[in-house]
Amino acid sequence: MHERSGGFPGDRSRTPSTVAQLGEFGLIRELTSRLTSTPAVRIGPGDDAAVVTAPDRRVVATTDVLLEGRHFRRDWSTAYDVGRKAAAQNLADIAAMGAVPSALLLGLVVPPELAANWPTELMDGIHDEAQVASAAVVGGDVVGGDTITVAITALGDLRNRAPVTRGGARPGDTVAVTGWLGWSAAGQAILSRGFRSPRAFVEAHRRPEPPYHAGPAAAELGATAMIDVSDGLLADLGHIADASRVRIDVRSADLDVPAQMSDIGQAVGTDPLHWVLTGGEDHAIAATFPPAAKLPARWRKIGEVVAPTAPASPAAQPGTAQVTVDGAAWDKAAGWQHFGAGGSGG
Amino acid sequence: MHERSGGFPGDRSRTPSTVAQLGEFGLIRELTSRLTSTPAVRIGPGDDAAVVTAPDRRVVATTDVLLEGRHFRRDWSTAYDVGRKAAAQNLADIAAMGAVPSALLLGLVVPPELAANWPTELMDGIHDEAQVASAAVVGGDVVGGDTITVAITALGDLRNRAPVTRGGARPGDTVAVTGWLGWSAAGQAILSRGFRSPRAFVEAHRRPEPPYHAGPAAAELGATAMIDVSDGLLADLGHIADASRVRIDVRSADLDVPAQMSDIGQAVGTDPLHWVLTGGEDHAIAATFPPAAKLPARWRKIGEVVAPTAPASPAAQPGTAQVTVDGAAWDKAAGWQHFGAGGSGG
Numbered sequence: 001m002h003e004r005s006g007g008f009p010g011d012r013s014r015t016p017s018t019v020a021q022l023g024e025f026g027l028i029r030e031l032t033s034r035l036t037s038t039p040a041v042r043i044g045p046g047d048d049a050a051v052v053t054a055p056d057r058r059v060v061a062t063t064d065v066l067l068e069g070r071h072f073r074r075d076w077s078t079a080y081d082v083g084r085k086a087a088a089q090n091l092a093d094i095a096a097m098g099a100v101p102s103a104l105l106l107g108l109v110v111p112p113e114l115a116a117n118w119p120t121e122l123m124d125g126i127h128d129e130a131q132v133a134s135a136a137v138v139g140g141d142v143v144g145g146d147t148i149t150v151a152i153t154a155l156g157d158l159r160n161r162a163p164v165t166r167g168g169a170r171p172g173d174t175v176a177v178t179g180w181l182g183w184s185a186a187g188q189a190i191l192s193r194g195f196r197s198p199r200a201f202v203e204a205h206r207r208p209e210p211p212y213h214a215g216p217a218a219a220e221l222g223a224t225a226m227i228d229v230s231d232g233l234l235a236d237l238g239h240i241a242d243a244s245r246v247r248i249d250v251r252s253a254d255l256d257v258p259a260q261m262s263d264i265g266q267a268v269g270t271d272p273l274h275w276v277l278t279g280g281e282d283h284a285i286a287a288t289f290p291p292a293a294k295l296p297a298r299w300r301k302i303g304e305v306v307a308p309t310a311p312a313s314p315a316a317q318p319g320t321a322q323v324t325v326d327g328a329a330w331d332k333a334a335g336w337q338h339f340g341a342g343g344s345g346g
Numbered sequence: 347m348h349e350r351s352g353g354f355p356g357d358r359s360r361t362p363s364t365v366a367q368l369g370e371f372g373l374i375r376e377l378t379s380r381l382t383s384t385p386a387v388r389i390g391p392g393d394d395a396a397v398v399t400a401p402d403r404r405v406v407a408t409t410d411v412l413l414e415g416r417h418f419r420r421d422w423s424t425a426y427d428v429g430r431k432a433a434a435q436n437l438a439d440i441a442a443m444g445a446v447p448s449a450l451l452l453g454l455v456v457p458p459e460l461a462a463n464w465p466t467e468l469m470d471g472i473h474d475e476a477q478v479a480s481a482a483v484v485g486g487d488v489v490g491g492d493t494i495t496v497a498i499t500a501l502g503d504l505r506n507r508a509p510v511t512r513g514g515a516r517p518g519d520t521v522a523v524t525g526w527l528g529w530s531a532a533g534q535a536i537l538s539r540g541f542r543s544p545r546a547f548v549e550a551h552r553r554p555e556p557p558y559h560a561g562p563a564a565a566e567l568g569a570t571a572m573i574d575v576s577d578g579l580l581a582d583l584g585h586i587a588d589a590s591r592v593r594i595d596v597r598s599a600d601l602d603v604p605a606q607m608s609d610i611g612q613a614v615g616t617d618p619l620h621w622v623l624t625g626g627e628d629h630a631i632a633a634t635f636p637p638a639a640k641l642p643a644r645w646r647k648i649g650e651v652v653a654p655t656a657p658a659s660p661a662a663q664p665g666t667a668q669v670t671v672d673g674a675a676w677d678k679a680a681g682w683q684h685f686g687a688g689g690s691g692g
Contacts, residue, residue, distance in 0.1 A: 042404060046589070047511050048439040048574050049408035049502070054400030058388060061484065062395035063499055065453040067491045093394040107411040107453065107497040138407065141497075145413045151453040151487075151497035153409055156395070165393050228394050243392070 019119065019144070020112035027116070028142055031123045038136040040102045040157070050138035052103045052155055059102075060156035060163065062093040068148035076191050079118045081206040083125020085281075086150045089230060091133040092210035092283035094156035096228035098164040098219025101133040101212065106140035107151035114148065122150070133212045161219050169225035169244035169288040175303040176295055177286045178218075179211040180204060181233055181255070182272065185279025186264050193268060198260060210283035217296050218287045226287040232278035234323050234330055236286055241308075241322035244288075249324045250277070250303040277330060365465065365490070366458035373462070374488055377469045384482040386448045386503070396484035398449045398501055405448075406502035406509065408439040414494035422537050425464045427552040429471020431627075432496045435576060437479045438556035438629035440502035442574035444510040444565025447479040447558065452486035453497035460494070468496070479558045507565050515571040515590035515634040519651040523632045524564075524644050525557040526550060527579055527601070528618065531625025532610050539614060544606060556629035563642050564633045572633040578624035580669050580676055582632055587654075587668035590634075595670045596623070596649035623676060 019027060032045045042051040052059075064086070066072060072082045087104060094101045106126060110119050123137070130137055135154070169175075187205025196202055210228070218226060225244055227236045237248045257272050265272035288305055295301060308322060324330070365373060378391045388397040398405075410432070412418060418428045433450060440447045452472060456465050469483070476483055481500070515521075533551025542548060556574070564572060571590055573582045583594045603618050611618035634651055641647060654668060670676070 043443075043509055043511060047509075047513075048442040048572075049406045049445070049500075051404055051406050051443070051504070051509050054403050054405045057400050057403055058397055059400045059405040059501065060395045060397050061449065061451055061499070061501060063451040063453045063485060063497070064487045065455060065489050065495070065497060067455060067489060070489065070491060096394040097389075097397070099395070103407065105407055105409040105499055107409045107499075109411060109413060109495065139409060141410045143411050143413060143416065145416060145493060145495070147492055149411070149455065149491070149495055149497075151409070151411060151495075153407070153451055153453075153499040154395075155405065155407060158397070163389055163393075163395075163397050165389060167393075226394075 017116060018112065019110050019114045019116055022116045024142065027119060030120050031142070034120065034123050034127055035137050036127070038134065041136050041138055044136070045139050050103065050105070052138055054157065056158055056160045058158055060094050060097050060099040060158060061153060062090055063151065063153040064090050064093070066150040077206045079121035080125040082150065083122040084129040084207045086152050087126045087129035088208050088210050089283055090152045090154035091129065091135060091212060092228040092230070092285070094154050095210065095212045095215030096226050096285050097156065097158070098161055098215050098223070098226060099156035099158045100216055101135035101154055101156045103135055103138040103155040104130050105138060105153040108140060108142045109145040109147065109149035110142065111146060111148065112144050126152070159216065164219045164223050164226040164287070166225050166227055166240045166243035169240050169246050169305045171246055171305050171307045172291045173224055173288040173305040174291060174293065174295070174301050175237065175248055175250065175286065175288055175305060176299040176301050177229070177233070177284050178214045178299045179229070179284030180209065180282040181229065181284050182261060182275030182279045182282070184208060184281040185275040186261050186272065189268050189270060190264065198264065201261070201264065204282065208281060208283045211285055211298070214285050214296065214298065218285070218299070221289070221296050222293050223287040223289055226285060229282065229284040229286050230280045232280045233286060234277050238323045240286070240288065245308060247306045247308045247322045247324065248303060249306055249327060252326050254300065254302045256300065277325065363462060364458065365456050365460045365462055368462045370488065373465060376466050377488070380466065380469050380473055381483050382473070384480065387482050387484055390482070391485050396449065396451070398484055400503065402504055402506045404504055406440050406443050406445040406504060407499065408436055409497065409499040410436050410439070412496040423552045425467035426471040428496065429468040430475040430553045432498050433472045433475035434554050434556050435629055436498045436500035437475065437481060437558060438574040438576070438631070440500050441556065441558045441561030442572050442631050443502065443504070444507055444561050444569070444572060445502035445504045446562055447476070447481035447500055447502045449481055449484045449501040450476050451484060451499040454486060454488045455491040455493065455495035456488065457492060457494065458490050472498070505562065510565045510569050510572040510633070512571055512573055512586045512589035515586050515592050515651045517592055517651050517653045518637050519570055519634040520637055520639065520641070520647050521583065521594055521596065521632065521634055521649040521651060522641055522645040522647050523575070523579070523630050524560045524646065525575070525630030526555065526628040527575065527630050528607060528621030528625040528628070530554060530627040531621040532607050532618065535614050535616060536610065544610065547607070547610065550628065554627060554629045557631055557644070560631050560642065560644065564631070564645070567635070567642050568639050569633040569635055572631060575628065575630040575632050576626045578626045579632060580623050584669045586632070586634065591654060593652045593654045593668045593670065594649060595652055595673060598672050600646065600648045602646065623671065
């Protein structure tokens with residue numbers, strides 16, 4: 001954490017209840033006081049930059065931005081849960097390269113009138129999620145602005161293994177997943193209809209539990225391609241298919257659709273398989289393995305890599321042609337179609 | 347760069363003039379197409395995470411957030427200049443640890459109605475500034491939102507040297523600076539009065555030129571403490587004084603106040619020394635050196651480290667007591683006093 005021009009107007013109130021009353025230095029003190037260190041941290045918050053070990057002479061790095069109103073809602077999630085989720089989605093990206101997370105940096109925008117305990121509870125959540133993944137928060141920046149914005153960068157350590165990219169899947173490989181699929185989407189459907197239960201799904205939406213250890217374990221066992229499922233299973237398998245120039249066929253009968261999720265689907269009029277296939281934000285990990293590989297514990301085979309049906313075209317909508325369900329295109333609206341690159345393909 | 351839920355509503359227009367018309371995938375393609383690589387980049391944009399070399403088994407990392415309206419104005423600066431500046435301030439933090447920058451990650455929030463060439467020109471600026479410092483842009487995240495937000499994380503390589511923190515200054519050390527001081531503040535004063543010249547100062551405000559090479563060079567020559575001057579010279583020397591538990595006395599006669607800056611000061615009614623002492627954003631580097639050290643080229647001695655006058659108190663306003671100018675407190679309003687931790691000290 002370091003101070004910057006453009007901070008908060010401090011005032012002299014003795015009981016800081018807002019970010020402005022706490023002041024920028026006060027807030028930074030509160031945030032950094034919540035942090036703990038790990039052996040990987042050589043220099044933590046408070047200097048121009050942090051120093052983190054990179055034992056195998058490489059560092060894995062990823063960044064994500066979450067905005068209030070778009071990625072989270074304060075009436076649906078506590079600050080603590082937003083912190084857990086923001087950290088989780090970055091840590092999951094590190095795990096999906098086959099790496100072990102080491103450090104997080106936080107860029108935080110908070111409105112001056114925000115309750116002072118919101119950013120501190122956010123930091124508690126970030127810290128606790130980092131601890132689950134054995135990582136530490138090593139630095140950041142806090143500025144005042146209109147929209148709560150949480151920009152997290154995660155660093156990781158490949159432990160001497162090659163990174164597992166999206167580009168290594170080969171025809172014949174097994175497609176497998178580990179973690180939760182569709183739970184966050186089902187939880188969001190519940191919340192968006194004004195309900196708060198079943199709690200397991202609401203909790204899954206508020207606080208994903210990515211299988212961090214599964215990423216390095218899959219790398220160790222020879223995974224040929226791997227991805228964090230953040231956009232939805234079909235969309236993210238589409239990224240593997242695009243990068244590997246293959247097609248992926250998912251067998252719907254092999255997907256786990258819990259009975260309770262089916263009940264929710266019936267209640268809200270949604271096919272629960274749709275949540276499993278297109279819901280993001282659970283941060284499951286999807287990977288491909290050589291056909292002879294013995295799948296690691298808690299991985300579920302869900303399909304197969306096959307040769308592409310047609311030459312991959314850069315103008316095609318990502319994933320549309322190259323991921324099929326039971327041999328056919330999944331024709332229900334999928335999450336990623338909202339963001340199709342409409343005009344740019346010409 | 348990787349795609350995320352919560353992107354832009356694409357549309358089918360054939361001449362994308364806004365971010366929404368370009369679409370999220372289209373924008374990411376445009377942004378990544380502008381990037382070049384370096385030998386340090388093992389995996390660049392397009393996967394779950396990037397992989398960057400860390401030759402001495404450590405990585406230096408820092409993050410900063412810039413908001414439109416607070417840190418830049420589109421009527422004062424082009425997107426290209428904002429990109430240069432956003433990259434520069436992060437790269438300068440890396441240099442001020444004595445490290446050589448290696449990589450940048452970009453978290454970008456852009457309104458859907460923003461002209462599509464704004465983010466692409468921003469990326470050109472980030473890329474070009476990274477190149478000045480021999481670094482590469484290796485990844486990022488783009489989301490739609492109300493306020494243009496540029497969150498950059500920089501990584502760096504210490505090249506087997508110890509990091510130079512803020513905490514190593516000792517009484518008797520020489521205080522020195524390199525780079526520009528007060529130029530950005532003078533430029534801002536010009537712009538805020540509706541003028542556009544003298545251009546040299548306006549340009550300094552729009553596009554700082556941090557002395558990246560000076561950081562590692564100072565580390566090599568035994569600098570005991572070092573900091574990027576982002577909050578203003580006095581404020582940032584205050585951070586060194588606090589962390590090192592020393593006092594720093596600046597000799598005003600040793601500061602460079604160019605004649606043209608004095609002319610501007612006279613025109614707008616400001617003591618130009620005030621800009622030099624309190625203006626941030628030029629990203630000069632301030633450092634302390636052992637008394638016998640031969641200062642590196644282009645460093646200017648500006649003062650001395652002395653024993654603290656009173657025990658450093660954590661409740662004191664950062665830097666207030668422990669940095670003096672010609673032996674006395676600098677009593678004009680300094681930039682950092684706007685952000686004093688009003689209530690939190692009790």
